[in-house]
Amino acid sequence: MVSSKRLRPVPWKIGDALLLLGAYWVVIPFAVVLLAVAGSHLWRPVADVVALWQKQDTVVNFSLNAVIDLAAAGVMWAIVKRRGGHWKDLGWRKFNVGEAVLFVAGLFVVFIISVIGLTWVVEHYLPLYNVNQPQTNEFTGKGVIDTGWALVALVLMPPIIEETIFRGFMLPAFAQKMGFWGGAVVSSLIFGFVHGQVNVGVYTFILGMFFCYLYRKFDSIVPGMMLHMLNNLISYWSTTSK
Secondary structure, three states: OOOOOOOOOOOOOHHHHHHHHHHHHHHHHHHHHHHHHHHHOOOHHHHHHHHHHHOOOHHHHHHHHHHHHHHHHHHHHHHHHHOOOOHHHHOOOOOOHHHHHHHHHHHHHHHHHHHHHHHHHHHHHOOOOOOOOOOOOOOOOOOOOOHHHHHHHHHHHHHHHHHHHHHHHHHHHHHHHHHHHHHHHHHHHHHHHOOOOHHHHHHHHHHHHHHHHHHHHHOOOHHHHHHHHHHHHHHHHHHHOO
């Protein structure tokens, strides 16, 4: 394990990180919707899929999310290859598993304490902040969660895709110009913002900072994925147990 105060340099730049962000959260979703609407007028099976999507069908929502995630991963990988990079440049490196498991468990406790503290500050100084606002997603639109699909789409997929994009790709791009902590703050702010809710954004910003720290400590994004999966699993259990 490499322990350093700086992340390893990467061949891509901040502009590449912003390009990927725009593709992931604007261009690709818009293109998917546009193709779905246009295709529904040309081919009956597509129209049937669109109808199920409008009814918040779990399988269709999961499939569309998977298409968007895979397309974004493809754009990211195209940028990496164009810049002469490798998977290891994205933080997919070996690490001390035993040490990481113990560290992640302890860090999760620190994370919960940090969330409680920052939430108290934001709640008291931002009157419009609603700490009890429920988190919504494609699988909770009707208040019902399909446990099979949701487990994959909410617990397993996001940590892999989001850690690769935010910590593996974006963090080092910003850190090369702003230093580690500057890059960590900017990438974590974006990470919180794209979740679309104020209370969830505060929570995920703090979580993002912990992911960044784990990446620097272990020189790998996988420990961050471990913490990410643990967090999502607890949130998943909390939602499905109601």
